[in-house]
Amino acid sequence: TQLLEQSPQFLSIQEGENLTVYCNSSSVFSSLQWYRQEPGEGPVLLVTVVTGGEVKKLKRLTFQFGDARKDSSLHITAAQPGDTGLYLCAGAYAGGTSYGKLTFGQGTILTVHP
Amino acid sequence: KAGVTQTPRYLIKTRGQQVTLSCSPISGHRSVSWYQQTPGQGLQFLFEYFSETQRNKGNFPGRFSGRQFSNSRSEMNVSTLELGDSALYLCASSSQTGSSLKEQFFGPGTRLTVL
Numbered sequence: 574t575q576l577l578e579q580s581p582q583f584l585s586i587q588e589g590e591n592l593t594v595y596c597n598s599s600s601v602f603s604s605l606q607w608y609r610q611e612p613g614e615g616p617v618l619l620v621t622v623v624t625g626g627e628v629k630k631l632k633r634l635t636f637q638f639g640d641a642r643k644d645s646s647l648h649i650t651a652a653q654p655g656d657t658g659l660y661l662c663a664g665a666y667a668g669g670t671s672y673g674k675l676t677f678g679q680g681t682i683l684t685v686h687p
Numbered sequence: 688k689a690g691v692t693q694t695p696r697y698l699i700k701t702r703g704q705q706v707t708l709s710c711s712p713i714s715g716h717r718s719v720s721w722y723q724q725t726p727g728q729g730l731q732f733l734f735e736y737f738s739e740t741q742r743n744k745g746n747f748p749g750r751f752s753g754r755q756f757s758n759s760r761s762e763m764n765v766s767t768l769e770l771g772d773s774a775l776y777l778c779a780s781s782s783q784t785g786s787s788l789k790e791q792f793f794g795p796g797t798r799l800t801v802l
Contacts, residue, residue, distance in 0.1 A: 615793035672742040673735025
């Protein structure tokens with residue numbers, strides 16, 4: 574069974590603070606995605622990382638992929654109320670049984686207070 | 688390009704009924720996956736279709752089925768609905784053809800409530 578552990582489950586912070594969300598697995602990913610989801614809507618893709626050690630930046634968001642491709646992190650600098658939402662990591666495992674399948678973490682509910 | 692569309696957005700059914708949900712992928716995407724999202728279990732993979740063939744299936748009972756048409760549009764069906772089937776059903780499409788999935792793009796979902 575391929576499991577993706579995401580932490581923390583909840584984050585409540587003040588505007589301007591920094592935060593990091595972690596995503597870990599015992600299995601190797603062929604790729605890993607980070608999504609953000611608003612209530613009642615579908616997840617919106619933020620980034621895809623493929624190469625071990627890869628770092629991608631999207632404005633105030635920094636995504637890292639572990640060297641062994643088993644873990645990833647999302648760091649937000651100077652959080653704003655507009656960052657509030659559910660953040661999901663999702664991994665794709667290589668292999669014939671993985672067609673079209675992403676394995677999702679449980680998600681991190683982020684609340685940024687003004 | 689238009690995104691993934693799902694219809695209907697909301698559905699209310701009673702136990703024992705059946706339901707059909709529809710998904711139109713991004714133009715050119717031939718892979719369509721379905722997921723169930725609940726507060727307790729998060730997002731769980733139901734199945735994936737590519738060129739009208741189911742290539743992968745998650746751990747759900749046979750009451751959950753799907754199909755894909757030649758234009759890549761997909762439907763999923765749930766028969767003999769149970770209260771526990773209440774969830775947000777998400778469809779995602781991808782341009783990947785092989786097993787090395789890189790990214791999927793999700794629709795807005797269909798909120799199914801079973802009474």
